[in-house]
Amino acid sequence: MWKLTRPDNQHDKLVRDNLLDLEDHRLVRIETVREDQRQVWVLTKRGHGEARKLLEPKGIRVSALREEKYDPVTGELLGAGYDDHSAAVTTTAAELHRAGIGHRLGFQTEIGHRFADGYVQRADLVVRAPEAGVSVLLLEIDRRSEDAHDLVTKLRRYWEWGRLLPRDADKRTVDLVRSRPGAIEDVEHEQRLWRRVYPPTGREGLVPLAFVFADTTEAKVANTVAVLEEAGRRFWAPRRYETYYREAITAKDYSQAVPVVFTTLEQLTEHGADAAVWRRLGRADEQTLTDALDNPDGDALYRRQYARAEAEDERRRAAEREAQRPVCKRCGRKFTDQRWEETTARTAWKAGDLSVCGPCHADDVARKEAAAEAARLQAATPPELEHGGQEPGKLRGLFRRRG
Template structure:
């Protein structure tokens, strides 16, 4: 059974001009021509240029072709909205990528051993001749940044037919071992670094949230320990009662029973009113007697 491929028939275009000058319809001199252009974003390959070599050309000739690919990738034009952007982005969609780490679309070189040249020798020479185009910048030993670089990947036609894009038969210039196509055109070390940093950040966030919960619980415990207790019944004050006895503004009414809960305060107020009631009645009766006497004297004077 043949290995799975990439995309659909519509994902492939052949003999595609990549103009360094001129237009898409009328390319000028100095540009490249891709044998195949693959656009299969659903399979993790948004844009891939493919150059097939039948082992007749020297490393120097292939290096000249790669120079043309680089010139095309570096070319910028104004898009329909007036914004200047890389020319290839006016035709194909590719995710923007990370700021400060946006390589050019990758180039896959497929060596078909028909001619007399040894592809292994050519590949070694080609990697050295084009190093300025593909070599990234080391980022603290964790990964490389390939901003403005051209990822160059090589494989053999026989291996490609046998294993397909999912097989570890692709070697990216600058890497010591073979990878799958998706790994080779990507930046797995950067992705692993980002995933690790994201996990560390998530762990710090969890620790921070846990610390906040611990502090909040400590504050609640301290507050509960200082919650007033009713001097009458011994129950703890409710939040509303506690707030009511706290000092307010200078013009706020003064709390009359700050040591009692609401129920005990109500009972105390009622008891105080009842205790004051007999004295009030007595004063009213005492005041009524002189009024009666005065009334009698007035009646006598009138008679």
């Protein structure tokens, strides 16, 4: 707590005085003394209960109680388990907090991620720092006490946990996931278990994971990272987008990947957690934490490239269609879209001469209509009137009246 709450204070007298006061009230106890003679204090059972009453109503989870265990023969206190690894976890949290990444009450240790078979993958440290652009980050602190392939296994488990459904998932979704391998990728993240536990990350992919290496050499870190990049590629690496415009799209699909970054505790201590000391698996350069977690070649680039490719494809198809547009055999004009459609539709037999454009076809129709009207009028006119004669009956009547 001293490292976390007062990281820049070289003197811990104030903290010690407060701990001694808490000890008088049987709320804390000394668990062990480190090699540098610093005392490690933990909550007693009573103190753990008081902490839960104080913090859990505020949504702050309290770590498990470290119970006092004594040797049945000697009566000596056992289980002084606060080791160098725990110290490295605390120091990592302190360095993140000192850099403004995470409120002091926004850190949790030993957070379990439970699988259907009952196995629990525990993260050494979880930080939530939305104000710093990191909604949530899982951290594994490694003092090279674990084989590199063990870290790959941890990465795989976090990836698998991010693909689980909650117990109350609707039946259609459950049946879909059971229907075929990889069907979970068709299920939105909002419907998965991890979104019940953590807030949205604001980026593509699953919950980001950070490896912090401590008390080791650059060569060992490099070897470990090489194993993570190669053996863990399926879990951290993005994929190509499945799209019709494959050649025009260079963006990568991070939606099913675990963003993995790493650094060393020495770099955090020397330069600060807000400096360019983080490297993303698959990238060559060190970046700030937020830059390392961002995906400049991800979804945003994909949308831009897809829009450009779609527009270019529309221009190409329009040009190809224009090149195929028929030309009138009579006047040389290009067909309009309407005339083109008339001559290619199922009712093209009604379109007249298919080799002429709309205006020429209209002229043909007008001529045919004029000829038809002239023929109708001619058929309706008697032959005598047509040659200028008069009706025979009228002439005979005239002659009779004169006689």
